[in-house]
Amino acid sequence: MLIDVHGHIGRVVKDRKEMLDGPELVKKMDEWGIDRTCVLGLSETPEAEYMESDTDDVIRECSHFPTRLIPFCLIDPRFGLNDPKMDFGWLLEEYVARGCRGMGEMLPKLPIDDPRCLNLFRQVGKFGMPIIIDMNDNPIYYGLRDDPGLPRLERTLQQCPETVIVGHGPTFWAEISGGVSVVERLGYPTGPVRPGGAVPRLMAKYPNLWADISAGSGYGALSRDPSFGPAFMEKFQDKLLFGTDCCLRSSTRKEVRIVDFFPQLLAEKKLSRDAWEKIAHKNATRLLKL
Numbered sequence: 001m002l003i004d005v006h007g008h009i010g011r012v013v014k015d016r017k018e019m020l021d022g023p024e025l026v027k028k029m030d031e032w033g034i035d036r037t038c039v040l041g042l043s044e045t046p047e048a049e050y051m052e053s054d055t056d057d058v059i060r061e062c063s064h065f066p067t068r069l070i071p072f073c074l075i076d077p078r079f080g081l082n083d084p085k086m087d088f089g090w091l092l093e094e095y096v097a098r099g100c101r102g103m104g105e106m107l108p109k110l111p112i113d114d115p116r117c118l119n120l121f122r123q124v125g126k127f128g129m130p131i132i133i134d135m136n137d138n139p140i141y142y143g144l145r146d147d148p149g150l151p152r153l154e155r156t157l158q159q160c161p162e163t164v165i166v167g168h169g170p171t172f173w174a175e176i177s178g179g180v181s182v183v184e185r186l187g188y189p190t191g192p193v194r195p196g197g198a199v200p201r202l203m204a205k206y207p208n209l210w211a212d213i214s215a216g217s218g219y220g221a222l223s224r225d226p227s228f229g230p231a232f233m234e235k236f237q238d239k240l241l242f243g244t245d246c247c248l249r250s251s252t253r254k255e256v257r258i259v260d261f262f263p264q265l266l267a268e269k270k271l272s273r274d275a276w277e278k279i280a281h282k283n284a285t286r287l288l289k290l
C-alpha cells in the first residue's frame, strides 16, 4: 500500500505547462504503484500560478475516484476582511462535511507566525485536520517565510499545539542541516548534512510537527547524505509522509525521483521494512483518519 499525501490537479501553470486532471492523475498512480493520493488545492492563494485548482475543483475531481483520491481544502489566511480574528468555522465545517481530510497547500508569502496564519492554523486544528505548508524564503517564489533556524515555525508550533503542521518546501528541508547559508536556504542544497539542523531539533521536540518528503526538496534532503538520510527516516519514522508533489502531464518517473528511491533503499537494506510501512501508508492512515 502506498499513499501519496501531496498531489495536484489543474489546467496550466507557468510556461504553459499542462497540469494533470483527475483521470490522468489516477493513470499515473497506476503506472507508479500509488494506491491513493491526497489532492491539494492552490488557487485560493494569490501567489499561486495561473489556472491551477481551488477546493471546489479538487472536491469535484476526487468525487469521481472516491477510493483513489482524497480531497484537501485550502483557505488563504487573508480571506475574509484580512482580519486576524476572522472566523473560518463555517467554511471548515462545510469542507469537512464534503470529505476534506486536511488543508493545503499553504503557500502565502507571509511570515509563518503572522497573526492571520496563527488564527487559521488554530481553527484548522480544532477540526482535526493537518496543514501541509510550503516554506520558501526565496523572494521570487510563493511560500511561508521564516528566519534562519526556523524560530517562527517554532513559535507557531507552540501557539497552535492542537494543530499538526506538516513541513514541506525548499527552506524547510534546507534546515535539516545545521550552519545553513543564505543561498542554501533559497534552494536545493547538496552534500553532507551538518549537525544541529532546525528540522531534526523541532521534530524531536514538538509532537505537532510532521514532514512530507515530496518534491525535489524532500528527496534532496533525504538523499544528499547517505549516512544521514536513512538514520533520519528511522528516527522520525512515526512522523514522515510519502509524497510526490506531482502535478504535470509531462512529469516522468525518472524526474520524480522519490518513487524509485525507496525500493532501492529497501533492496540495499538501508531502511527497515517497519519504517517504510509507516512512511508509505500507516502514518497517513492515522493522521488523516482514513
Ligand SMILES: [Zn+2]
Pocket: 006, 008, 040, 105, 245
Ligand atoms: Zn505542491
